[in-house]
Structures are given as C-alpha cells and as structure tokens.
Amino acid sequence: MTKSQIRKDYFKDEYVIIAPNRAKRPHRVGTIAETTGICHFCPANFANETITYRDNNNDGDWEIISVINKFAALTSNNSSAYGQTEVIIETRRHGLDINEFSLSHIVRVFNAYIDRFTALKEMNGIKHVIVFKNEGGKAGASIAHSHSQVIALPILPPKVENEAREYGKYRLEHLACPYCDIIKNESDKPRVIWQDENIFALSPYASDAPYGVWLLPKRHIRLISDLTRSEKESIAIALKIVLGKLDEFGISYNYFIENAINSEDYHMHIKIAPRPNIWAGLELGTGVIINPISPEYATKIYRGEVKIENDPKF
Ligand SMILES: [Zn+2]
Numbered sequence: 001m002t003k004s005q006i007r008k009d010y011f012k013d014e015y016v017i018i019a020p021n022r023a024k025r026p027h028r029v030g031t032i033a034e035t036t037g038i039c040h041f042c043p044a045n046f047a048n049e050t051i052t053y054r055d056n057n058n059d060g061d062w063e064i065i066s067v068i069n070k071f072a073a074l075t076s077n078n079s080s081a082y083g084q085t086e087v088i089i090e091t092r093r094h095g096l097d098i099n100e101f102s103l104s105h106i107v108r109v110f111n112a113y114i115d116r117f118t119a120l121k122e123m124n125g126i127k128h129v130i131v132f133k134n135e136g137g138k139a140g141a142s143i144a145h146s147h148s149q150v151i152a153l154p155i156l157p158p159k160v161e162n163e164a165r166e167y168g169k170y171r172l173e174h175l176a177c178p179y180c181d182i183i184k185n186e187s188d189k190p191r192v193i194w195q196d197e198n199i200f201a202l203s204p205y206a207s208d209a210p211y212g213v214w215l216l217p218k219r220h221i222r223l224i225s226d227l228t229r230s231e232k233e234s235i236a237i238a239l240k241i242v243l244g245k246l247d248e249f250g251i252s253y254n255y256f257i258e259n260a261i262n263s264e265d266y267h268m269h270i271k272i273a274p275r276p277n278i279w280a281g282l283e284l285g286t287g288v289i290i291n292p293i294s295p296e297y298a299t300k301i302y303r304g305e306v307k308i309e310n311d312p313k314f
C-alpha cells in the first residue's frame with residue numbers, strides 16, 4: 001500500500017487517514033531523561049504509602065504492590081476533584097520492563113489489575129474505573145520502574161459513553177457483538193498479529209495509532225475479572241510479542257483495558273497505543289488522525305516478516 005486511504009472504524013463514526021508514504025523511521029520520543037534522584041517505586045525507598053494490594057514473593061517480600069497516590073489529580077478527600085488514583089508497581093526490580101517478565105508474573109500483574117478494578121468500582125460516588133499503563137520507552141541510559149495505574153473517576157467520560165452507545169447500536173442492528181464480528185471477519189485478513197484458542201491480536205483496520213494493536217478475548221466476556229487463568233496466560237504471550245517489539249524500537253506506548261461500564265453487555269479488550277509520533281494540527285483541530293504506518297505493514301513488523309535494516313520506509 002503506497003497511496004493514502006481514508007478508513008472508517010469497524011463500527012464507530014471515527015475516521016483515520018492511513019498515509020504510509022509519510023512514513024519515516026520512528027524516532028525515539030517520549031524517553032524519560034536520566035534522573036539522578038531516588039526512585040520512589042524501589043522497595044528501599046518506600047515510606048508511608050497506603051498499600052491496597054500486596055502479592056508476596058517466596059521470601060515474604062512484596063513482589064507486586066498497589067499504593068494510593070496521595071499527590072494525584074483525583075483524591076478521595078477532595079470534593080472538588082473526587083476520586084482515587086492507585087499505582088500498581090509491577091515488580092520490585094528496577095529497570096525490568098513488563099515484556100521481560102515471565103508469563104506467570106504478567107498473570108499476577110493482571111490479578112492485581114482485577115483486584116483494584118473491582119474494589120474501586122465499589123467506591124461511593126465512582127462512575128468509571130480505568131486501568132492503564134504508560135511506558136516511556138527504553139532508549140539510551142534512561143530506565144524507569146515498571147508500573148500501571150488504576151483511576152476511579154466520579155464522572156463517566158464521554159469517550160467511554162460513546163463507545164458503549166455505538167456498541168449497543170451495532171448490537172441492535174446486527175444482532176451480534178461488533179468485537180465478536182471483528183474476530184470472525186478479520187481472521188483471514190493480513191492484520192492478524194498472533195492468535196491462539198483464547199486471544200486474537202490484531203492491528204485494527206482503521207488504527208488511530210501507528211503500530212496500534214487490539215487484544216480481543218475470543219470468548220465474549222464483559223469484564224477483566226471474567227478472564228480465566230488460561231486467557232490471562234494468552235494475554236501475557238501476546239503482550240510479550242507486541243511490547244517486546246516496541247521496546248526493541250524504543251517506542252513509547254500506552255495500553256488500557258476497556259470493560260463494561262455497568263451491567264450492560266460488552267466485550268472487554270485491551271488496546272495498545274504506541275506513541276512514535278506527535279499529533280499535528282489536523283489531528284488537534286479535527287480529531288481526524290493521520291497514521292503513517294498501515295496496519296498491514298505494522299502486522300508484518302510484529303510477525304517479524306520485515307527486515308528493518310533493509311526497509312526503505314525506515
Ligand atoms: Zn525503582
């Protein structure tokens with residue numbers, strides 16, 4: 001694919017321009033400057049944090065922990081910006097990225113997500129809970145301490161409400177779940193990165209992020225807490241493939257987990273949004289996004305079918 005193409009999302013009224021001729025070698029952005037200060041996530045520097053979840057290792061020390069961020073934008077003691085922000089420190093080892101964890105360790109990180117997601121949903125006055133990770137990308141000497149965040153919001157964000165509305169509309173019109181349909185319709189397309197009996201990893205047709213990836217459970221489940229051990233293990237394999245590749249390129253990324261809001265039907269999934277470029281005027285002014293990496297090309301990269309050194313696009 002060399003010509004640009006306007007693509008519409010599978011079921012939402014959202015558009016992206018896939019413009020591969022604009023593609024350049026992804027430059028390393030979003031790296032965290034080497035800091036000389038202490039790391040507050042290292043066990044030696046822990047002080048009086050309020051611990052809400054603890055998963056110990058064989059020595060009785062914590063291996064995965066969740067703490068309340070007292071300095072966050074939303075706190076439970078501020079009625080003007082009520083909420084809760086927790087930081088899940090995914091390992092006690094500084095500098096180890098999630099793609100370098102063992103499969104069973106990633107499963108344990110997901111168990112921490114499930115515990116905190118479920119607990120924060122029960123908090124008074126909370127309308128939505130989001131679990132996400134920001135990873136700065138490994139480049140040069142900069143290394144950070146691997147962590148995720150769980151934020152409980154007192155409002156339902158319009159983007160989340162819109163996703164639920166469009167999902168419901170598709171369900172009514174097609175008498176089917178859009179995500180189940182995506183799995184069915186994309187299986188023979190050149191956008192499948194990896195799959196097993198549990199998880200379908202694809203680069204979506206109208207990806208709004210270069211190298212964007214969705215991880216869809218094949219089973220129609222509503223919440224992260226519905227995942228079985230075997231499904232979590234499959235997610236761990238997919239994350240190692242995708243995040244390992246992004247780590248290799250030094251590309252920063254976010255991933256976030258989309259769940260049903262209340263009791264409505266939904267198909268939970270994980271969206272991975274790499275951040276190799278910075279949005280420009282068109283994106284900021286119109287919300288129409290230009291993605292310089294076609295999803296089909298991104299798939300080849302993840303599948304290891306393109307030699308980066310020899311590819312002119314890089
Ligand atoms: Zn640290």
Ligand SMILES: [Zn+2]
Pocket residue numbers: 177178179180181219220221266267
């Ligand atoms: Zn479904």
